[in-house]
Amino acid sequence: MLFNIKQETLPREELEALQLRRLQNVCNRVYATVPFYRKRFDTLGITPADIRSLEDLRLLPFTEKQDLRDNYPYALFAVPRDNIVRLHASSGTTGKAVVVGYTARDLENWAELTARGMAAAGVTRHDVVHVAYGYGLFTGGLGAHGGAERLGATVVPASGGATKRQAYLMRDFGATVLCCTPSYALHLWEAGMAEGIDFLDLPLRVGCFGAEPWTESMRQDMEAKMGIDALNIYGLSEVMGPGVAMECVEEKKGLHLWEDHFLPEIVNPQNGEPLPEGEEGELVITTLTKEGIPLIRYRTHDLTSLDYTPCRCGRTHVRITRLAGRCDDMLIIRGVNVFPQQIEALLMACHELTPNYQIIVDREDNLDTLEVCVEMGEELLADEIRKLQALESGLRKSIKEFLGVTARVRLLQPHSIVRSEGKAQRIIDRRPKR
Numbered sequence: 345m346l347f348n349i350k351q352e353t354l355p356r357e358e359l360e361a362l363q364l365r366r367l368q369n370v371c372n373r374v375y376a377t378v379p380f381y382r383k384r385f386d387t388l389g390i391t392p393a394d395i396r397s398l399e400d401l402r403l404l405p406f407t408e409k410q411d412l413r414d415n416y417p418y419a420l421f422a423v424p425r426d427n428i429v430r431l432h433a434s435s436g437t438t439g440k441a442v443v444v445g446y447t448a449r450d451l452e453n454w455a456e457l458t459a460r461g462m463a464a465a466g467v468t469r470h471d472v473v474h475v476a477y478g479y480g481l482f483t484g485g486l487g488a489h490g491g492a493e494r495l496g497a498t499v500v501p502a503s504g505g506a507t508k509r510q511a512y513l514m515r516d517f518g519a520t521v522l523c524c525t526p527s528y529a530l531h532l533w534e535a536g537m538a539e540g541i542d543f544l545d546l547p548l549r550v551g552c553f554g555a556e557p558w559t560e561s562m563r564q565d566m567e568a569k570m571g572i573d574a575l576n577i578y579g580l581s582e583v584m585g586p587g588v589a590m591e592c593v594e595e596k597k598g599l600h601l602w603e604d605h606f607l608p609e610i611v612n613p614q615n616g617e618p619l620p621e622g623e624e625g626e627l628v629i630t631t632l633t634k635e636g637i638p639l640i641r642y643r644t645h646d647l648t649s650l651d652y653t654p655c656r657c658g659r660t661h662v663r664i665t666r667l668a669g670r671c672d673d674m675l676i677i678r679g680v681n682v683f684p685q686q687i688e689a690l691l692m693a694c695h696e697l698t699p700n701y702q703i704i705v706d707r708e709d710n711l712d713t714l715e716v717c718v719e720m721g722e723e724l725l726a727d728e729i730r731k732l733q734a735l736e737s738g739l740r741k742s743i744k745e746f747l748g749v750t751a752r753v754r755l756l757q758p759h760s761i762v763r764s765e766g767k768a769q770r771i772i773d774r775r776p777k778r
């Protein structure tokens with residue numbers, strides 16, 4: 345079912361004409377209202393009037409996550425703060441998180457685009473949608489919530505955690521749709537089985553899974569175990585949150601990216617040069633309608649390719665292929681984005697520790713685990729057990745507080761981490777690539 349038939353089936357020429365108008369408009373807006381962009385445009389010697397065709401997009405400067413951090417919290421906003429009705433943010437060690445502001449119209453568009461995505465997955469107003477993405481500064485919970493509500497479905501704002509209870513809620517409320525990360529869905533399924541709740545006996549029929557990478561074989565496994573159509577939903581907080589792109593249930597082959605609101609490109613991650621159609625590279629997105637924090641050529645660091653072949657579902661919007669991973673070192677642990685440098689910064693804040701550390705990511709019972717091992721300095725005597733325990737628990741607390749993930753922390757004897765001859769191997773990711 346299509347949520348917005350007219351927009352979702354626009355012929356390509358009309359879609360491109362609309363994109364160009366909106367691109368010119370967003371360039372004018374950021375040039376007039378965001379000093380950061382005015383400076384970038386001026387340095388490159390361009391003005392919004394130079395954008396005469398969609399090909400001229402490549403004249404424009406890129407925007408990086410670091411630019412959002414450098415302009416923390418509000419300097420990239422294109423409207424007065426009074427017009428911002430909601431903030432979302434990602435975690436950060438020094439308080440320099442990435443902050444995203446939404447105007448009332450941004451929230452309306454977000455709800456519509458997430459509703460489009462859910463409708464593409466086959467969700468209707470008759471469904472009971474159990475949202476187990478986290479509610480809060482993370483965009484998953486409130487984003488999926490807004491979309492399901494816009495569809496007119498019955499929404500259960502379960503958020504994350506209290507897993508056993510969630511399985512009971514799904515049974516008692518007759519959940520027909522589950523929205524959460526794919527790994528949490530598997531964890532929830534296991535917790536349910538342990539309580540005698542088999543998803544195959546529930547009316548559950550659709551899963552909207554995203555916020556972390558997963559594979560085709562995971563889809564098959566989950567569909568068989570849970571008796572559902574498991575569909576892939578993609579998004580990122582900087583650009584909006586969930587709802588940037590979503591698979592349709594007809595094809596389950598690539599995610600339709602809503603081109604009337606986002607202009608996608610694929611570039612070579614090394615040099616930023618645009619790649620020919622169909623080639624895999626880094627996804628770059630320009631927002632066409634966002635008012636609060638419009639972004640020009642935002643480098644997502646996500647690897648995918650664009651597929652313009654017509655889709656059986658009738659939607660004309662381009663499909664991005666299943667996300668193949670990232671071209672930077674960002675880890676996604678239980679749906680939370682973590683950069684190794686953030687952990688390093690917390691370790692280095694303790695002067696008793698050395699810069700020799702290792703981050704080990706694994707999976708137990710379908711949930712990601714994080715272990716941080718760090719060598720103590722010579723002066724820290726291993727027999728001061730109480731002091732060591734306090735240090736470990738202090739680090740655990742600050743990792744939880746600043747990065748939002750639970751970690752095991754292990755203090756090691758000096759020189760116990762194997763030294764490498766080239767680059768230090770700091771990250772060991774043992775999670776199965778299914």
Ligand code: DLL
Pocket residue numbers: 434477483484487553554555556557558576577578579580581582585586587644646667670676679681
């Ligand atoms: O994860 C937004 C979201 C919430 C998407 C719920 C889908 C569902 P961030 O926390 O900013 O926002 O993380 C964004 O997560 O750049 C990707 O690397 C990764 N990611 C998101 N969806 C997928 C997916 C949300 N379907 C980052 N497959 C992105 C693979 C994904 N990776």
